[in-house]
Amino acid sequence: MLDDLIAYGHKLRVLALPKSAVPLHAMAISAGYEQRVNEVYSWDGLQRGTAPFLVLQHTIAGQGRLDYAGAQHRLTPGQTMVLSLPHAHRYWLERGQSWEYFWIVLHGREALRIAREVIDAAGPVLTLPEPVIDRMADACLALIDRPGILPGEASSAAYAAIVALHDGVFSTNAEPRPALPPAIARAVAYVDANLASAINVERMASVAQMSRAHFVRQFSAALGASPSVFVFERRLERVERLLLATDMSVVAIAAATGFANANYLAKAFRRKHGLAPLEYRVAMRSAVGA
Numbered sequence: 300m301l302d303d304l305i306a307y308g309h310k311l312r313v314l315a316l317p318k319s320a321v322p323l324h325a326m327a328i329s330a331g332y333e334q335r336v337n338e339v340y341s342w343d344g345l346q347r348g349t350a351p352f353l354v355l356q357h358t359i360a361g362q363g364r365l366d367y368a369g370a371q372h373r374l375t376p377g378q379t380m381v382l383s384l385p386h387a388h389r390y391w392l393e394r395g396q397s398w399e400y401f402w403i404v405l406h407g408r409e410a411l412r413i414a415r416e417v418i419d420a421a422g423p424v425l426t427l428p429e430p431v432i433d434r435m436a437d438a439c440l441a442l443i444d445r446p447g448i449l450p451g452e453a454s455s456a457a458y459a460a461i462v463a464l465h466d467g468v469f470s471t472n473a474e475p476r477p478a479l480p481p482a483i484a485r486a487v488a489y490v491d492a493n494l495a496s497a498i499n500v501e502r503m504a505s506v507a508q509m510s511r512a513h514f515v516r517q518f519s520a521a522l523g524a525s526p527s528v529f530v531f532e533r534r535l536e537r538v539e540r541l542l543l544a545t546d547m548s549v550v551a552i553a554a555a556t557g558f559a560n561a562n563y564l565a566k567a568f569r570r571k572h573g574l575a576p577l578e579y580r581v582a583m584r585s586a587v588g589a
Contacts, residue, residue: 301429301436304401305359309333312443319450324409326450327457328352330442334361334399341391344384345573351583352406353414354382355460356390357432361397365390365424368532368571370523372424374398379425379432381464383414387571388423401439403460410461411583417468419536422523431467435460482507483521486514490530494537494557500526535571538564542580549576 311331356379363374367388374380374390382388392398405414417425438460445452479487486507490498503526504514518526534556541552549561558564568576 300433301359304332304436304440307332307440307444310443314442314448314453316448316450316453319454323450323454324407325405325454325458325461326407326410327442327453327460328404328406330401330403330439332401332439332443334397335392336397337395338392340398341389344382344386344388345571347384349385349574349578349582350406351411352384352404353411354380354384354402354404355435355464356380356382356400356402357435358398358400360399363390363392363396363398363400367423368524369528372523374400374424377426377432379427379435379464379467381414381417381423381425383411383418385573401436403435403439403442403457405457405461407454407457410457413461413465417464421468425464425468427464427467431463434463434466438463479521480517482509482514483518486518486526487522487529490533494530494534495555496557498530498557531567534558535568538568538576539579542576543583552576 309332311329311333313329314327316326356374358374358376358378358380360376362376363380365372365374365380365388367382368386372380380390382390438456441456442448442453478484486503489503489506500515501511503518504511507514507518509517515526518529522529524532537556538552538558541547541555547555549564553559553561553564556564558567565575568574568579572579574582
């Protein structure tokens with residue numbers, strides 16, 4: 300329960316656990332409940348190593364900031380941030396502000412899979428039902444408080460947190476997310492169906508039956524990113540899936556996702572992930588056995 304975690308007080312814990320002989324596919328690395336006040340606090344998603352992991356961080360009081368691939372977010376009380384790393388983002392505390400939150404850092408195949416599905420469906424900043432937040436807070440409290448915690452216990456808490464997140468986003472009992480306006484939904488469907496081809500804003504506006512300027516304003520308001528940024532991110536998401544789900548060459552993936560050539564794809568991919576495409580494939584497939 301969130302109230303129990305707040306009553307427990309601020310604490311951080313890094314879990315140094317022996318690797319299980321039987322792989323556990325959702326595992327906590329660290330957890331904490333803390334408050335930052337008018338201090339330097341900034342995390343760059345491309346400067347935290349190359350091994351894949353994820354961060355769940357829920358704001359209790361104050362506020363933080365997140366730049367997620369160019370889209371700006373204010374993290375206010377009641378909002379949960381979900382990040383899969385490595386990725387081009389930065390979150391930080393502004394000068395003169397305070398930020399109180401609890402967090403869990405996880406890795407493992409199943410945890411990463413669910414987090415990626417959540418981000419794809421709902422973005423990196425969520426407003427979740429209170430029972431879901433209570434379940435995540437309970438998992439955090441177990442991780443920071445339980446002495447002599449065993450790998451299975453840590454995995455159980457990690458899995459409890461990630462499936463709570465799943466329920467908050469995908470459960471039929473959760474508050475429905477507002478649907479995109481039909482015109483914008485048509486443009487998104489057009490993008491997804493034509494990623495291998497050249498896509499320009501004028502064509503997207505035509506599909507939406509809007510003027511270019513009006514379309515850009517409406518699209519950016521609905522999706523939190525400009526059309527060109529959205530297309531670029533959608534291409535990179537398709538690249539990630541093809542790298543993990545197939546053995547296609549980078550040249551073939553570039554052709555299938557609308558990049559001019561493999562070199563351009565590799566440069567764009569490295570800017571986002573801090574890894575070359577084939578390095579990413581190896582790292583993520585290695586995480587399957589984590």
